[in-house]
Amino acid sequence: MREQYSILLAVAAGVLILIVTVVFALIQSPELLNFPESPLVKSAVVIPHQVDGRRDCVRCHGARGVQPYPARHTGWSNTSCRKCHAAANNAVQMQAEAASAEKKRSGQPMPHPLPGREHCDRCHGPEGILPYPDDHAGWHNETCSRCHPQGDVGQKQG
Amino acid sequence: MTTKLVLRSVLLIGVYLAVSMAPLFAMLIGPTPPGRGFWREFSVALGFAGLAIMGLQFFLTGRFRSLTAPYGIDVVYHFHRAVSLIAFSFILLHAGIIPLAGPETLHLLHPATSPWWMVAGIAGLLAFAVVIATSLYRKQLGLVYERWRGIHGTVAVVAVALAMTHIGGVGYYAQGYVKRGLWIALIIGWVLALAYVRLIKPMIMLRRPYRIEEVAKERGRSWTLTLRPEGHRGMNFMPGQFAWLTLGASPYSIREHPFSFSSSAMEPDRLRMTIKELGDFTSRIGEVRPGTRAYLDGPHGTFTIDRHGAAGYVFIAGGVGITPVMSILRTMADRHDARPVLLLYGSIRWEEITFREELDELPARLNLRVVHVLEEPPEGWKGESGRITAELLARHLPADRMAREYFICGPEPMQKAIRNAMDRLGLPMEHVQSESFNFV
Ligand SMILES: Cc1cc2nc3c(=O)[nH]c(=O)nc-3n(C[C@H](O)[C@H](O)[C@H](O)COP(=O)(O)OP(=O)(O)OC[C@H]3O[C@@H](n4cnc5c(N)ncnc54)[C@H](O)[C@@H]3O)c2cc1C
Numbered sequence: 001m002r003e004q005y006s007i008l009l010a011v012a013a014g015v016l017i018l019i020v021t022v023v024f025a026l027i028q029s030p031e032l033l034n035f036p037e038s039p040l041v042k043s044a045v046v047i048p049h050q051v052d053g054r055r056d057c058v059r060c061h062g063a064r065g066v067q068p069y070p071a072r073h074t075g076w077s078n079t080s081c082r083k084c085h086a087a088a089n090n091a092v093q094m095q096a097e098a099a100s101a102e103k104k105r106s107g108q109p110m111p112h113p114l115p116g117r118e119h120c121d122r123c124h125g126p127e128g129i130l131p132y133p134d135d136h137a138g139w140h141n142e143t144c145s146r147c148h149p150q151g152d153v154g155q156k157q158g
Numbered sequence: 159m160t161t162k163l164v165l166r167s168v169l170l171i172g173v174y175l176a177v178s179m180a181p182l183f184a185m186l187i188g189p190t191p192p193g194r195g196f197w198r199e200f201s202v203a204l205g206f207a208g209l210a211i212m213g214l215q216f217f218l219t220g221r222f223r224s225l226t227a228p229y230g231i232d233v234v235y236h237f238h239r240a241v242s243l244i245a246f247s248f249i250l251l252h253a254g255i256i257p258l259a260g261p262e263t264l265h266l267l268h269p270a271t272s273p274w275w276m277v278a279g280i281a282g283l284l285a286f287a288v289v290i291a292t293s294l295y296r297k298q299l300g301l302v303y304e305r306w307r308g309i310h311g312t313v314a315v316v317a318v319a320l321a322m323t324h325i326g327g328v329g330y331y332a333q334g335y336v337k338r339g340l341w342i343a344l345i346i347g348w349v350l351a352l353a354y355v356r357l358i359k360p361m362i363m364l365r366r367p368y369r370i371e372e373v374a375k376e377r378g379r380s381w382t383l384t385l386r387p388e389g390h391r392g393m394n395f396m397p398g399q400f401a402w403l404t405l406g407a408s409p410y411s412i413r414e415h416p417f418s419f420s421s422s423a424m425e426p427d428r429l430r431m432t433i434k435e436l437g438d439f440t441s442r443i444g445e446v447r448p449g450t451r452a453y454l455d456g457p458h459g460t461f462t463i464d465r466h467g468a469a470g471y472v473f474i475a476g477g478v479g480i481t482p483v484m485s486i487l488r489t490m491a492d493r494h495d496a497r498p499v500l501l502l503y504g505s506i507r508w509e510e511i512t513f514r515e516e517l518d519e520l521p522a523r524l525n526l527r528v529v530h531v532l533e534e535p536p537e538g539w540k541g542e543s544g545r546i547t548a549e550l551l552a553r554h555l556p557a558d559r560m561a562r563e564y565f566i567c568g569p570e571p572m573q574k575a576i577r578n579a580m581d582r583l584g585l586p587m588e589h590v591q592s593e594s595f596n597f598v
Contacts, residue, residue, distance in 0.1 A: 001577060001592060006236030009171075014244035017178055017207045021248075024182045025200035029193030077260030079195040 044084035066143040107147030167228035181206040188334030197259030208248030216351040230460035232597040275327020282320030368452040378510040385429040392427035396464040397489035398482040401456025418481040422488035434478035461593035468563035470498040476568025491523040504531045548579035567593040
């Protein structure tokens with residue numbers, strides 16, 4: 001009897017606390033209720049590429065992806081990205097965003113033309129004649145041009 | 159319960175809920191990092207709530223009389239047990255949801271890449287699992303009570319410390335004075351509760367020692383210890399209450415056992431406890447020498463007529479469950495209390511009825527009727543035998559049965575059977591008080 005009373009009290013407290021945890025989670029991440037987007041969305045970078053068919057953001061932007069998100073995003077899930085990062089909704093905006101993203105890239109421009117030299121790792125891999133820095137280890141040929149724009153190709157041949 | 163106690167009990171429940179939810183509210187105050195998806199945030203909130211509840215357990219088990227008085231310490235202990243299962247499920251869910259909601263976090267579990275705060279989190283989870291498993295399966299694991307208590311107290315502290323380290327290491331909701339301040343306040347609270355229980359309270363007990371004056375054999379493989387206070391006035395208790403008894407050199411020992419007072423509350427300087435030989439401690443109680451030092455932590459409990467006033471009482475005792483009832487009867491006699499009392503007392507054999515002779519004499523000093531119920535009656539026995547059933551109750555309960563307060567103390571199955579019987583007879587169940595000797 002007294003034990004049942006205690007159990008009832010504990011269950012009531014547990015349920016109440018559980019409700020508060022759900023409310024907390026909804027306030028922090030309201031996507032389950034489709035709340036209006038948070039003001040953070042406005043400050044976050046717009047996604048400069050198509051998102052259809054690319055739902056697994058973490059694949060490219062995870063800590064080990066080709067274009068990793070900042071360290072403070074570590075451990076975030078795919079469901080979180082679109083909460084702050086809006087997708088460009090037309091080709092013009094996409095181009096503008098891509099251009100601005102391009103500007104932000106810090107990689108050195110390539111001092112040679114790219115066509116015909118798509119196997120960057122032949123020269124720039126660890127065994128190549130001009131290897132990329134250690135922190136590029138594991139990156140693929142397809143990703144180089146994302147950060148290294150083709151420079152003034154008329155000047156040098158490499 | 160008086161209005162004051164009711165108000166205090168509501169207030170304490172409010173404070174309990176507020177403290178266990180405080181980390182959740184604090185997370186939303188001050189600089190708040192962006193959400194990381196519903197499930198992720200939900201699981202983090204569960205982890206925070208789980209730890210806050212676990213931390214509060216230090217207060218629940220600290221035997222703070224101001225906290226336990228409105229409910230009774232048994233209710234608080236049962237609550238402690240039930241809520242720990244809820245908190246542990248919160249913590250398990252916390253650990254389970256994060257990798258499910260964000261598989262990219264799985265690398266945190268890889269031994270090669272696991273950061274220190276993740277190691278602390280996993281170790282904390284395992285420590286909580288040990289605390290829960292050893293409590294649920296103590297007997298199956300063959301752990302004696304004292305060893306279990308040692309493990310329980312130590313591992314619980316380690317688990318909470320590891321969980322706190324985990325939260326500090328993740329540091330996601332750790333910015334701002336409010337969040338940091340709250341966790342620091344919680345930690346200080348936990349440490350103070352522990353320091354009170356482990357250091358300050360034993361120190362207070364050390365200054366209020368008792369000496370065993372007499373060890374007297376009773377019927378039914380029981381012994382009565384008489385305790386005399388040394389250098390103080392003893393313990394004021396309400397008849398029916400109990401205290402934790404430590405025998406020997408130091409109150410810092412974890413070898414303490416709860417026993418009801420069997421003496422009259424009118425004699426706070428001559429306390430008696432009647433103890434039945436049962437296990438490793440109690441079976442050697444007859445060997446305790448007069449002169450031995452003793453310490454008491456008490457009084458505790460709500461199984462007392464002083465908190466449940468009525469026109470008359472019915473006591474139902476089984477075996478050694480007679481001890482708190484005896485304290486009540488002796489007190490009523492000393493107080494010249496004229497209210498009518500019926501005692502239904504179940505024992506195995508006639509020779510084993512503890513306090514039999516005194517119970518024969520008490521009706522001369524008290525408006526008391528005693529009905530003995532024997533499981534193995536002697537030949538020619540004309541009294542009641544077998545178990546206390548609805549029929550037996552119906553035969554003996556007085557005409558004013560609806561106006562009486564009922565007190566049951568005995569083994570768990572007996573208590574259950576009597577409650578069922580009383581329910582069948584349509585007796586007022588809200589006027590039934592019970593004491594269980596195995597709630598700890
Ligand atoms: C409120 C209350 C009042 C009690 N009043 C009396 C009384 O008046 N007379 C009496 O004979 N008995 C009383 N008991 C029971 C008594 O405390 C146990 O029988 C005793 O502690 C058993 O100890 P042991 O080492 O001899 O037995 P063990 O065989 O070691 O243990 C038997 C069982 O007793 C419990 N137990 C063991 N050690 C402790 C401990 N240190 N603290 C709490 N429980 C323990 C455990 O559930 C254990 O499984 C009371 C118990 C409670 C909770």
